[in-house]
Amino acid sequence: MKIDPKIKKDLKERLRADLEQKKRRITVVCAYKIGADEIEALKEKVPLLKTGEIKWQVDSSIIAGYVVKVGSKVLDLSLQGQLQNFKKLIYGID
Amino acid sequence: MENLGIDIKLMLAQLINFVLFFIIIKKFVAKPFQSFLQTERQKEAEKQKLLEDAQKQEEVLANKQKELEKKMKQEFDKTLAEAKVEANKIKEEIVLTAKKEGETLKEAAKKEIEQEKEALYKQVKKKVSDLSLFLVAKSLREILDTEERKKVSAKILSSLPKTININEN
Numbered sequence: 285m286k287i288d289p290k291i292k293k294d295l296k297e298r299l300r301a302d303l304e305q306k307k308r309r310i311t312v313v314c315a316y317k318i319g320a321d322e323i324e325a326l327k328e329k330v331p332l333l334k335t336g337e338i339k340w341q342v343d344s345s346i347i348a349g350y351v352v353k354v355g356s357k358v359l360d361l362s363l364q365g366q367l368q369n370f371k372k373l374i375y376g377i378d
Numbered sequence: 379m380e381n382l383g384i385d386i387k388l389m390l391a392q393l394i395n396f397v398l399f400f401i402i403i404k405k406f407v408a409k410p411f412q413s414f415l416q417t418e419r420q421k422e423a424e425k426q427k428l429l430e431d432a433q434k435q436e437e438v439l440a441n442k443q444k445e446l447e448k449k450m451k452q453e454f455d456k457t458l459a460e461a462k463v464e465a466n467k468i469k470e471e472i473v474l475t476a477k478k479e480g481e482t483l484k485e486a487a488k489k490e491i492e493q494e495k496e497a498l499y500k501q502v503k504k505k506v507s508d509l510s511l512f513l514v515a516k517s518l519r520e521i522l523d524t525e526e527r528k529k530v531s532a533k534i535l536s537s538l539p540k541t542i543n544i545n546e547n
Contacts, residue, residue, distance in 0.1 A: 314531070315527050315531070316524045316527055316528065319528075322528070322531070322532075325532075325535055326535065328541075329535055329538050329540070329541060329542055330541070330542050330544070331541055331543070332543070332544050344519065345519070347518050347519055347522065347527065347530075348518075348522065348526075348527040348530035348531045348534065349530065349531050349534040350531065350534075350535075357544050359542065359544055361534055361535075361538065362534075363518065363530055363534070364515060366534075367511050367514060367515055368511075370511065371507050371508070371511045374503070374507040375503070375504065
């Protein structure tokens, strides 16, 4: 079955756009409702947050700190994450 | 002669008779008898010789048998000694092999025990650390209020480097 080259091109464009959008999609998770000054401080530390639209989420399970998700990447700055790292460290000690 | 009572004719006849008798006896009786005796003597001598030969052969055979028996005994003793040596060698080899196998099994069992011990230790360690961190996380979630969480968040932010870059590509 032959696909019309125009449709094929449109599909490719659409997929590329979706991918770009996904890449730009930023989610920040915090243990509480984050304040404006804290957002600014966070943006100063993570300049990428200034570039795109951010979706803010509250999840008390992270205890404190932040989790920044950009596309498929995750920057874990939470206390829960630090505890997890600590746990890995304990596993590594004989 | 006739006065003496001797009859010459009779005497002559008797003499002739005796001579004839002697000749006949000699020719027909004494000679075959002598020949028979000679033959018997020869036969006897041959028998004796055969007997002696047989005895000699018997002696030779007996000696040979003795020698053979002696040789057989020597051979048997030698073979027995060799067999004993060989048996001892085999026994030693078997013992050595068994010992080696035993050592190998012992080592394998020891290794297995060590591995199991290690696995158990790791498992216990994992459980203890999981439990400890679970308790810590749970306690922190329950103890920390929003203000304290903000303080902790600020502390985390301040401990970070000046800027963090996230590369998506």
